[in-house]
Amino acid sequence: MMRSRQEIVGQIEATVSGGAGDQVDALYGAPWHTAALVNGVIALLAVLVGGVLLAAHSRRTGTASWIKALALGGAVLGALGMLVAGGMYLDLFAAQPQLPTAPALGGG
Secondary structure (H helix, E strand, O other): OHHHHHHHHHHHHHOOOOOHHHHHHHHHHHHHHHHHHHHHHHHHHHHHHHHHHHHHHOOOOOOOHHHHHHHHHHHHHHHHHHHHHHHHHOOOOOOOOOOOOOOOOOOO
16 A cells, blocks of 8 residues: 555656545555554454453363453454554555645746
């Protein structure tokens, strides 16, 4: 996605037209935010599954220790995934490309 962002930035610098703002949002913004939402949902599922398994097996005495460790690992990785997905959605890692302002026509 970062490579496609660089390509779009290059295209913006090469040609500036009136409808390019919508094209930038359609080609870059929407897929980036969609990927962030999908990643966030998967991370939330990992947190929920890990949390439920950890809660279910934490008080049992006969549970193997690897089950608790695996559930805790899944919950922690899910939480980390939610942080990354939130950062992607809020454009904390790379801002959406902006069109440069066009010079004013006519001298007055």
